Amino acid sequence: MRQIEVGGPPPYTVTVGPGLLRGLQVPQRHIALIHPADLPAAFVERAQAALSPTETIAVPARDDCKTLEVLSGVLSRLAAANIPRDGAVVGLGGGAATDLAGFAAASYLRGVAFYTAPTTLLGMVDAAVGGKTGVNLPEGKNLVGAFWPPQAVWCDTDTLATLPDAVFREGAAEAYKHGLIADPSLLPRVLSPEFRPGGTNLEDTLADAIAVKAGVVTRDPTERGERAFLNFGHTLAHALEAVTHHAVPHGEAVGYGLHYAALLSRALGGADLTPHTHAFLRWQRPAPLPPLTFEQVMPYMARDKKADADGVRFVLLHDLARPYLARVPEAVLRAEFGRWQADVQGSASLGGPG
Incomplete structure (x- = not known):
């Protein structure tokens, strides 16, 4: 297992290694778990067992989720679930889903805690680190978004075995x-x-x-x-x-x-x-x-x-x-x-x- 420190504000740790989904822990009691609909069910179930989320939200796969329409639906789900200001959003999946989840966290109640567990190599190396969140417009990619750093990043290398x-x-x-x-x-x-x-x-x-x-x-x-x-x-x-x-x-x-x-x-x-x-x-x-x-x-x-x-x-x-x-x-x-x-x-x- 390797840990990489990212300076803040706020500073956070990226953990790389096998089996991390089974040990996810966050201090918040009210949690929304956001994942792409095509993510293997076993990954979702491991995260749910570890986090006991208040709400689990499936979104379209890949860049189909990075739209203002999908973002609006996610924000409504967070509100309907009464996720409070001291709650958290956890993004689970590839880079598109975690980009969307991070922007939802940055936008809802003007910002709630965000954590991410990328399950693809692209998500681990790029999207999960640095706090860039956002969605696309028809005019171009990532034209709407916010800097919203995660509180922690977990890169479970076991998830990579399922990738084509x-x-x-x-x-x-x-x-x-x-x-x-x-x-x-x-x-x-x-x-x-x-x-x-x-x-x-x-x-x-x-x-x-x-x-x-x-x-x-x-x-x-x-x-x-x-x-x-x-x-x-x-x-x-x-x-x-x-x-x-x-x-x-x-x-x-x-x-x-x-x-x-x-x-x-x-x-x-x-x-x-x-x-x-x-x-x-x-x-x-x-x-x-x-x-x-x-x-x-x-x-x-x-x-x-x-x-x-x-x-x-x-x-x-x-x-x-x-x-x-x-x-x-x-x-x-x-x-x-x-x-x-x-x-x-x-x-x-x-x-x-x-």
Whole structure:
């Protein structure tokens, strides 16, 4: 078992290890447990047995839950259950469900305690840490939300054994990204045959990937500076999700986005890190993308949350573990989009799990 401390306010602990759902404990007496409807019943039952929640709320799976309509329904359920101000919301499931649960906790009664138990690799490495909560709009991903840190995070590695291989590989994109921006030792470890449910390096690699994000959000809790670096690859990724109406899952979109960001970095004079990002795509084996044009994708990139009054900014790399923010001329964005398409659509090594 590993524990990673995240600085506050308020500080909290991320615990990584097997069997954690059976030992969940919170000090609050009135608890709402929120989980996706397709979560294995055994996980819900373990959390219910440990927490004895006042209310258990099932929400749609994946990004279908991250809407204002679903949020409104959850808030009404909290009110109908009389969850008090000294109550708590516990988010159980993947990153989408925990994002929604955290935003519900931040919004209800102007904020109640929030805890999260992510059950996917993507949720553990990314969504569970840092206090970003929110929902999507038709205009783009995560455009409505709040910073609302959890009181504790429990990453029960036993839950990863139930994930389809493609979903596990999807989640690895965020761990690999942490290797690119901060800890290059993660790169070969993520691609190792032992980075899998039950693998010998799973717990330590997972904990070290989480530690990268924990360090960044401790130093920059509300994304005033270096926390933006965690969005390496995400400008295109979020655009791909939005333009395909979430037909492209987040982790696969990030995998594709990492390669585009590496191409942009090289075009602006950085080291050529495309062998790393292409190696990850070969390992991840994402599903093929539908035909897309630069004109379709660019409006969504322009609405990225890193944009400011002067335009859209991208996280790029001078070299491994040397990220920076830059505005990229549209001519470069367009040219590298063409190279990116040639790489990801023309490679026989991609095309989904085989």
